[in-house]
Amino acid sequence: xxxxxxxxxxxxxxxxxxxxxxxxxxxxxxxxxxxxxxxxxxxxxxxxxxxxxxxxxxxxxxxxxxxxxxxxxxxxxxxxxxxxxxxxxxxxxxxxxxxxxxxxxxxxxxxxxxxxxxxxxxxxxxxxxxxxxxxxxxxxxxxxxxxxxxxxxxxxxxxxxxxxxxxxxxxx
Numbered sequence: 001x002x003x004x005x006x007x008x009x010x011x012x013x014x015x016x017x018x019x020x021x022x023x024x025x026x027x028x029x030x031x032x033x034x035x036x037x038x039x040x041x042x043x044x045x046x047x048x049x050x051x052x053x054x055x056x057x058x059x060x061x062x063x064x065x066x067x068x069x070x071x072x073x074x075x076x077x078x079x080x081x082x083x084x085x086x087x088x089x090x091x092x093x094x095x096x097x098x099x100x101x102x103x104x105x106x107x108x109x110x111x112x113x114x115x116x117x118x119x120x121x122x123x124x125x126x127x128x129x130x131x132x133x134x135x136x137x138x139x140x141x142x143x144x145x146x147x148x149x150x151x152x153x154x155x156x157x158x159x160x161x162x163x164x165x166x167x168x169x170x171x172x
Contacts, residue, residue, distance in 0.1 A: 116157030
């Protein structure tokens, strides 16, 4: 009986004490539902990356949310029978057209293109490859939805799905 009374008193003391919660730590991309963020918050969470970061990474960047400056080099169609992309086409509701791009290099102040680098457009957002003709420069905020490390050539492939595109400009 005495033991039960002590336990009851201790739990009363514990319940009466205020608990401080600290929310100073900022959540990472992995901990954040990026789709629930405002445009400003989303852009702030995106990691700015360059040609060297994307093309020569030793680890997969798939699933990373990035801010990246691109140069549209051309357009292409997605092969509907390509099994490598069919699951992503369904998951992201992708358009059948894409843009082939070069990525800005801050080291050389130019645009480099690796093997297989481009923009895949989701039908859920208001972007189409016809909006960005070859020779267009732009800043993309979005997710790397497909990434491949090419150990043979050393130039990785990356496919970006934009949520926001800004600073669209023609050839300099």
